[in-house]
């Protein structure tokens with residue numbers, strides 16, 4: 160059995176009902192699972208939201224997370240995208256100190272990272288940056304010397320590359336890596 | 349048809365086939381209670397504590413397989429249900445709990461008797477919902493019954509604000525169920541079933557580990573067909589006890605912490621463990637790394653999340669046990685395992701485990717054995733939690749399917765009184781004996797009043813050792829006899845107490861009185877109680893200490909056992 164600790168990207172389609180986030184976060188807490196990020200928003204389907212989790216743990220842990228998610232009545236589908244071709248992005252807002260002396264230097268860094276400045280005041284800037292977690296972390300590191308005042312990160316969102324979708328997988332790959340004993344869940348949508 | 353939310357609740361309960369509910373009214377749920385007289389088909393049993401309502405409903409479900417229903421008001425009524433819900437959740441009992449909530453406009457304002465009922469019960473229910481409009485009531489109740497009783501059963505709570513109960517709306521009972529996130533898998537995967545059959549056909553030393561799932565799925569006959577065809581011995585977990593007749597030659601008994609040594613030893617030597625609706629609880633496995641070290645594991649369960657949760661699994665099969673076993677039985681070949689059964693029989697001879705003891709003192713083992721003989725192993729036995737529970741599982745010879753009702757997962761003391769009440773309400777034609785600890789009994793004995801009031805003919809056997817016996821045993825074994833806060837020096841006179849409630853009651857202090865007392869309690873037409881004054885120092889053996897393996901089993905009391913009982 161593989162017991163390598165890893166971070167896994169899970170995407171869940173959940174019913175848009177009051178309390179659903181609480182059910183999910185409560186389950187993670189009481190079962191002692193570690194999530195390093197969680198992002199949630201409406202999906203393309205009516206009354207369904209999509210959540211992306213980044214879960215820390217070995218394969219057995221992630222299998223348990225998946226099963227425990229399925230056990231919640233409001234969770235319609237869970238996909239482990241860890242071994243799939245995906246695009247994954249995170250967005251962050253970073254408020255950094257920038258005076259007339261340092262502003263241009265900050266702006267250069269922002270350019271290099273293809274980030275945007277979305278608010279300017281005499282003492283500070285707000286920078287919007289999108290990318291993978293490493294990119295955001297590096298930018299944040301670089302900005303530290305100027306004085307980072309506030310950071311807001313959305314957490315990872317992820318999607319399968321190509322035509323395949325979570326609701327209707329067009330290639331067999333994801334089905335194949337779904338543990339056999341709960342493949343039955345796959346025929347839901 | 350225009351109805352109030354309260355009328356809709358009753359209409360739905362009737363459509364779900366409910367004939368009895370256990371509960372206590374209060375402000376927030378009063379509109380429902382004021383409507384109940386319009387629906388005399390539903391009998392309401394007024395309990396004395398809401399824990400009794402939840403556990404009564406639990407006992408009702410376990411005995412009959414029909415969803416148990418309990419009701420409580422908001423705030424303290426709802427919080428009093430919590431232990432009962434947790435117990436039902438751990439042991440997969442189908443319950444629907446209906447709670448009143450403060451009016452919609454008052455929610456979140458710390459109103460009188462407001463608690464976040466759905467928040468509090470979230471981790472101890474299979475699902476719960478707060479119904480925010482009367483027109484949603486029928487769908488909520490229908491879904492609650494569906495979710496509670498299908499898949500792996502469990503409790504579902506429906507919280508309804510007072511003004512929703514009063515609100516009038518068009519009553520439309522839902523045609524079907526629309527829950528895209530809830531589709532329990534019923535049929536096992538055919539390829540997996542073939543793989544399992546191959547392992548079973550090839551095994552030299554297989555055992556079946558039968559859990560609660562066999563009872564919940566009513567798969568007794570299918571399991572019996574499997575093991576009789578393949579000649580495989582059956583080991584039953586605590587909640588699997590009575591899934592297989594204990595008089596059957598293939599019946600081995602219970603493994604684990606207080607199971608028989610030879611059952612745990614058989615698992616230790618087995619080359620294949622076929623788990624049927626069991627979840628490898630730590631009381632069964634002990635130290636996981638030393639559990640069934642030579643065995644491959646086939647794990648069949650309707651709940652995918654218990655597969656791979658505690659032990660590594662070679663062949664996982666998700667599905668309803670009855671259906672999976674029917675398919676599996678077609679694939680397995682007839683077989684015999686004479687040598688293997690011989691070996692287990694040898695172990696049984698060498699490690700008899702079930703000591704009745706020839707002490708002159710009155711022991712619980714002796715009483716339970718006598719009860720087993722007199723009722724011919726056919727009574728429904730309900731227990732509390734502790735030593736008496738383990739002795740009941742060990743020494744009663746269960747011959748009828750689904751005849752042990754006990755709090756296994758949560759291990760909640762106080763289960764013995766209300767669950768026995770619920771079981772008898774569900775199965776009035778059966779003899780129901782509640783084997784009680786003097787500790788657990790005192791947690792819920794208030795419902796003796798409910799039992800008398802509703803003429804519920806339960807027989808109680810209090811194993812009165814004047815101790816929180818199981819804790820005393822742990823203090824003896826693991827804490828060098830530091831007996832602290834486990835002795836009762838001021839127990840009430842249970843005979844007088846029972847008489848005050850209106851039960852027929854007797855006291856037994858000597859072995860010679862046991863049989864006649866049991867017989868006269870059974871001859872009495874109504875609830876009865878026997879206060880057995882038992883040896884306070886007796887400990888439950890065998891015992892595998894928590895987190896240990898069969899290698900560390902204590903089969904007999906250590907010779908150094910010191911006297912704990914000081915007067």
Ligand SMILES: Cc1ncc(C[n+]2csc(CCOP(=O)(O)OP(=O)(O)O)c2C)c(N)n1
Nearest residue numbers: 734735736759761785786787788816817818
């Ligand atoms: C509600 C609850 N509180 C505490 C415990 C811890 N506990 C486990 S067994 C036990 C002793 C039970 O005493 P009694 O009911 O007299 O039964 P005995 O062990 O003596 O047979 C206790 C306190 C529990 N299981 N449940």
